[in-house]
């Protein structure tokens with residue numbers, strides 16, 4: 483490929499809003515333009531050919547992240563899930579992170595996209611395209627009033643649960659090795675949330691649902707099934723990854739899987755260690771393409787939310803991934819689909835334009 487920054491990469495999941503929230507909030511948002519210490523910012527997007535993606539609003543639990551990573555460096559682990567978080571506690575955090583996203587738009591760092599035409603226009607003009615996404619819907623009330631208001635503000639994608647339980651259902655805990663079939667599925671309220679998202683045209687993200695919840699969405703949703711940041715369970719038997727049966731359902735719904743760069747979901751041994759060759763990412767991509775088809779696979783990096791392979795530490799390193807795909811024998815058309823075209827396809831179908 484002549485230009486290492488092409489084709490542009492549109493990505494299924496990042497946690498930079500959480501990072502900015504922890505590092506000063508709205509007042510510190512400008513650092514996204516001048517340069518941040520983490521995985522992504524505007525200067526590194528230009529170097530790496532990163533054109534945007536799903537920006538997650540996520541309410542953190544008061545657990546020690548370092549202890550979690552320690553535990554996930556063992557050959558087997560079963561992390562306890564943090565306690566549920568109530569609506570009243572979650573809403574201020576959701577508002578604070580959403581406010582950072584709107585501030586980033588005001589500063590000219592990105593454009594919040596409400597339809598695929600918005601994304602195409604952003605790509606054409608060279609501005610980062612952002613989808614307002616919520617990972618774990620603690621900030622939505624059971625009557626769904628908050629959902630309607632956030633939709634009006636630009637919300638276009640929602641994961642009913644992060645792994646912690648919510649009023650909508652149970653999430654999948656972090657276990658290795660483990661099936662994703664770890665508990666109960668969606669609640670009655672969860673089914674109503676699915677229907678309302680279908681009606682409004684909000685994409686449902688299945689990445690953190692357990693298997694029972696996944697099948698509940700299959701039964702109740704009329705939209706393509708999308709897991710924004712999950713990998714193949716056949717290669718890495720982590721509870722967060724997708725079984726062959728789940729991949730078949732995603733294929734049959736004409737949905738989409740975004741390859742998660744988080745090393746614990748990539749490695750055969752499930753360990754949180756960054757010495758992962760890019761070839762391991764290609765093994766997952768090969769497998770996903772085999773099982774869902776080349777029109778239904780993309781990237782879902784989890785940047786600023788996970789330990790990622792050392793050769794793609796930041797978005798400025800993304801040319802290494804394009805090169806690895808090319809060296810692995812992927813042609814230009816397939817690489818373009820994985821980099822961004824498939825995301826635009828599934829969003830067009832989900833949002834209705």
Ligand SMILES: [Zn+2]
Pocket residue numbers: 617689690711
């Ligand atoms: Zn996640």
